[in-house]
Amino acid sequence: xxxxxxxxxxxxxxxxxxxxxxxxxxxxxxxxxxxxxxxxxxxxxxxxxxxxxxxxxxxxxxxxxxxxxxxxxxxxxxxxxxxxxxxxxxxxxxxxxxxxxxxxxxxxxxxxxxxxxxxxxxxxxxxxxxxxxxxxxxxxxxxxxxxxxxxxxxxxxxxxxxxxxxxxxxxxxxxxxxxxxxxxxxxxxxxxxxxxxxxxxxxxxxxxxxxxxxxxxxxxxxxxxxxxxxxxxxxxxxxxxxxxxxxxxxxxxxxxxxxxxxxxxxxxxxxxxxxxxxxxxxxxxxxxxxxxxxxxxxxxxxxxxxxxxxxxxxxxxxxxxxxxxxxxxxxxxxxxxxxxxxxxxxxxxxxxxxxxxxxxxxxxxxxxxxxxxxxxxxxxxxxxxxxxxxxxxxxxxxxxxxxxxxxxxxxxxxxxxxxxxxxxxxxxxxxxxxxxxxxxxxxxxxxxxxxxxxxxxxxxxxxxxxxxxxxxxxxxxxxxxxxxxxxxxxxxxxxxxxxxxxxxxxxxxxxxxxxxxxxxxxxxxxxxxxxxxxxxxxxxxxxxxxxxxxxxxxxxxxxxxxxxxxxxxxxxxxxxxxxxxxxxxxxxxxxxxxxxxxxxxxxxxxxxxxxxxxxxxxxxxxxxxxxxxxxxxxxxxxxxxxxxxxxxxx
Numbered sequence: 309x310x311x312x313x314x315x316x317x318x319x320x321x322x323x324x325x326x327x328x329x330x331x332x333x334x335x336x337x338x339x340x341x342x343x344x345x346x347x348x349x350x351x352x353x354x355x356x357x358x359x360x361x362x363x364x365x366x367x368x369x370x371x372x373x374x375x376x377x378x379x380x381x382x383x384x385x386x387x388x389x390x391x392x393x394x395x396x397x398x399x400x401x402x403x404x405x406x407x408x409x410x411x412x413x414x415x416x417x418x419x420x421x422x423x424x425x426x427x428x429x430x431x432x433x434x435x436x437x438x439x440x441x442x443x444x445x446x447x448x449x450x451x452x453x454x455x456x457x458x459x460x461x462x463x464x465x466x467x468x469x470x471x472x473x474x475x476x477x478x479x480x481x482x483x484x485x486x487x488x489x490x491x492x493x494x495x496x497x498x499x500x501x502x503x504x505x506x507x508x509x510x511x512x513x514x515x516x517x518x519x520x521x522x523x524x525x526x527x528x529x530x531x532x533x534x535x536x537x538x539x540x541x542x543x544x545x546x547x548x549x550x551x552x553x554x555x556x557x558x559x560x561x562x563x564x565x566x567x568x569x570x571x572x573x574x575x576x577x578x579x580x581x582x583x584x585x586x587x588x589x590x591x592x593x594x595x596x597x598x599x600x601x602x603x604x605x606x607x608x609x610x611x612x613x614x615x616x617x618x619x620x621x622x623x624x625x626x627x628x629x630x631x632x633x634x635x636x637x638x639x640x641x642x643x644x645x646x647x648x649x650x651x652x653x654x655x656x657x658x659x660x661x662x663x664x665x666x667x668x669x670x671x672x673x674x675x676x677x678x679x680x681x682x683x684x685x686x687x688x689x690x691x692x693x694x695x696x697x698x699x700x701x702x703x704x705x706x707x708x709x710x711x712x713x714x715x716x717x718x719x720x721x722x723x724x725x726x727x728x729x730x731x732x733x734x735x736x737x738x739x740x741x742x743x744x745x746x747x748x749x750x751x752x753x754x755x756x757x758x759x760x761x762x763x764x765x766x767x768x769x770x771x772x773x774x775x776x777x778x779x780x781x782x783x784x785x786x787x788x789x790x791x792x793x794x795x796x797x798x799x800x801x802x803x804x805x806x807x808x809x810x811x812x813x814x815x816x817x818x819x820x821x822x823x824x825x826x827x828x829x830x831x832x833x834x835x836x837x838x839x840x841x842x843x844x845x846x847x848x849x850x851x852x853x854x855x856x857x858x859x860x861x862x863x864x865x866x867x868x869x870x871x872x873x874x875x876x877x878x879x880x881x882x883x884x885x886x887x888x889x890x891x892x893x894x895x896x897x898x899x900x901x902x903x904x905x906x907x908x909x910x911x912x913x914x915x916x917x918x919x920x921x922x923x924x925x926x927x928x929x930x931x932x933x934x935x936x937x938x939x940x941x942x943x944x945x946x947x948x949x950x951x952x953x954x955x956x957x958x
Contacts, residue, residue, distance in 0.1 A: 312748050314666035315711040315722050318564040319602050321660050322571070323507050323536055324457055328659050329571060329605035330651050331366025332359060334405070337612045337636050340619065341372045341414050347390040349397065355612060356401045358634055362644050363651030367405045368573070368607050369394065370463065373412050374421045377442045388449060395455040404457035406607075407450065408511055409443045409495075413468035416625035429469035430487040440498035447502025459504055460511035460573075461495045464541060466524045467513075484525035489534075492526075496534050507536035511573070514540040518678040519562050521693040529678070532566035537605065539573030542594070550701055550873035550920045553593035553945075558700045560601035561712045562673070571605030572598055579613070579641070580627040588642035589945040595650045596918055596947045600709075600904045602664060608633055608647060653949055657906055657914055665905035665913070668723040668890035670713040671699050672741075676732050679716065685762035688731065691821060694867035695756070699728035702863065702877040705920065707895040708885055709904045721747040723890035726881065729756040729864035732767035742774060746851030750888035752881075755825040756861035757786050759818050766825065775857040776832030776848030779825065786823035789815045794824075794860055796836040796844045803883030811836070811876040813860065816868035825859040832857065845880075856884060873920070874899040894952070897928045901942060905952070913952040919945055 322329060336343040336352050359367070371391070377383055391407075398405050410429075412419055427435040443461070450456055462468070470484075492510050499508050516528040519540070532538060540563060542556040560570045575594050577587055595606060613632035616622045622629045629636075633644040676684060677692050703710040703726060710726065713719060715733060719740040727733075727741070730753060745751045753775075757764050764786060772778055781787065798809040805811075815822055827843055836845035838860075848855045862880065866872045878899045885891050894903050900921040906914045919925050919942035928937040929950060940948050 312668075312721050312723050314668055315670050315713070315720065316666050317602060317664040317709070317711050318567070319604065319663045320564070320567065320569045321604050322569045326660070327365060328654055329366045329457075329607065330647060330654065331364045331368065331403075331606075332608045332611040332633055333574060334367035334369050334611045335614070337614050340614050340616050340622070341370070341411070342375070342619070344372060344375055344387040344390050347394070349393060352394060353397050353401065354638060355634075356397055356403055358638055358640065358644075359611060360401050360403060362640060362648040364647060365403060366457065366607065367398070367403060367611065368408060368460065369405045370408045370411045370414075371446060372414075372419075373410055373442075374419050376446075377421055377438075380423050380438050381441070383442065383445055388446075392450065392453070395450060395453045398455035399453075403455065405455050406458040406460055407446065407456060408460040408463050409446060410439060410462040410465065410468075413464050415621045415628040417621035418468050429465075430484075430491040436491060436494060440494055443495055443498040444502040447499050447504040451502060451504040451506070456506055458506050458536070459499050459508040460539075461492065461499075461508070462511040464513050465511065466515060466526055470525070485523070485527045485530060488525040489527065489530040492531055493534050509535040509537050509539050509571075509573075511539065513574070514538050514559065514563055519559050521677050521689040528563065528566060532568055535568060537569040537571045538563045538566060539571045541574035542572070543575075543577075547870035548873050549871065549922070550705070551697060553590070553597060553920065554701050554704065555697065556594050557597040557601040558697050560598045560603045561700065564602040565712065565714055565717065569605065570601075570603045571607065572603050573607050574609045575606070576609035576631050576633075576643070578627040579630040579632075584642045588646050591643045591646040592650075592947060593918070593945060595646065596916060600664065600906075600916060600918075604659065606647075606650070608643065612636065612638070656949065658908060661909045662906050665709070665892070665907050667709045667711050667892065668888070669703060669708040669710045669726065669885060670720070670722045670724070671696065671703060671710045671726045671728065672719065672730075672733075672737075673712050673714045674730060674733055675715040675737075684732075685758070685760050687760045688758045688762065691729070691756070691759035691864055691867070692731075695729035695861070695863040698863040698867040698877070699726055701873055702866070702875070702881050704902050705874045705878045705899050706881040706885065707892060707902050707904075708881060708890065709892055719744060721749045723748070723750065724885050724888040725749050725751045726884075727751065727753040729754050729861035729867075731756045731758040735769050738769055738774065742850065742855070745853040745855050748852035750854050750856060750884060750890070752856040752858065752884045754858040754860065754862055756864050757821065757823045757825075759821040759864075761820050764820060772830065775827070775846065775855055776830050777827035777843070777846060777857065778830055779827050781826065786820065787826045788819065789822045789824050789860070791815060791839065794865070795839045797839075798836050800833060800835040802835040802845065802847070803886030805879070805883045811879060813862050813865050813876055814869045814872060816865045816872075817861075818868075821861065821864055821868070823861075827857075827859060854887075891932045893932050894929055895932065897930065898925060901925055901927045903929055915950040915952055917942065917948045917950060919943070919947070921945070
């Protein structure tokens, strides 16, 4: 067996030290965004007190820009005084806050200061100067207050100012990201010029192409050197309950590679969209799956429901009134109780002294998700992103605790490398994958022709030699999958699968994407065949490792199929991990739950077990290579923290 080193998984703690941030975005229920006009000190004290009583220690607060800067060279002194009193109340009840400066977008509407007059927020020098002046003035007033623990430049600036994108591709900087990055750098400098030494971030939502595959001008690779944390905002909607739970987690994983703490800066839901039980389940899942994905801070949207049906934006977006973790009369909702329980778990493990255990499994993130490769069909990129998400879900449910390996950063050798539903990687990466196999990696690659007809086919240099096959494609044509359900019959031992076993996959996707790769073996052996007796899974032994080719895009199929998880990709990944010797120290015997290990610097180890089932489960947690088990009962979509001391004593 290969002696490849485990892969680290980043867990970057906040630079403030102490307890991890756990809090809520804050608007008082008297006024919402207009709260500074109607500031009620006793009500705000009461609202803050409810948060403290349930274990929260942080708010994110907002300078509603049209009110706070009514003229280009003037701030409203009375409203600033009220904000100062707001900070005092935080100190009195034991909370900190992160003020947010450029708040022109909020809850489904954009508001300009009356003096903006359509000026470009990024390129108009005078307009950039006025924003910097406002930030500098606010920081100068409040940077010395004990309640201020950090700063945010904006609230979802891509929705307010756009991404600076233009249609003129011949103009230098027309893609927008250069102007956006320069703007962000100047705003951070304004914080420092005002005397602010606290951590700072942008507040853009971390929706850059590195996470979503779509360029909004806010490129995380460019912005991360400027900031002290990265803050994803998650309000996604999907067609599969398990994927729904994992989207914030994969966003955290994709951001962790930039070496900054990941703070779940906004996440939540409107009670108008979901039952109380469903709301609690969603909060519980997001909190714990993002913890296991490397997040070290959480700020829910938002502290309270509102009763403002005649005030914009709630008049036209009425569901926005009910994102609170308390009701409009101050009673805790199930979401707040989940946050309280999560705080207890964070304190129990002493999160600032913990790290995620290293892993033997990596998922390769194609550079086509985030790169500037020329003449690539943008319509193919969503399939790259969605197949990556589905691969992450399946690897999680197989207990593999995968690391995200970015093609742009190189391909390290690891016991198991997963390359999901891939049409295109760069030529050097294919060479690196072959070298990893020579060094001992098991490289599992699932084929995809892409989702469009643009240069449809494998962008793999030397596919035949690489995989040990002869491809049977014809130019310009695909091999369509006509069976609604694809069945693989295992013909040779593959990990824990053997002859007599089978795997099934629902064939989802577009006509261009619902295709397979017809091949015949040359120096690879066939370990699974489809119902038409074609090779479905082949293994080519290479050096100390092996290349495994799946001729079907199973992750893509699942990504395009509603309510599919867990599907048999989980079993395929588990078998590949068995073959590669890549199983982690603890595994679960049920694909409807998964476990991951958190390690404390003092040697303690904890397994966090998470259910993805709507039914109660009782799963067996077992050690790798051992028959010893720990029964773990799980409520529907529940979690359990298991102290692994028993492992070291066995």
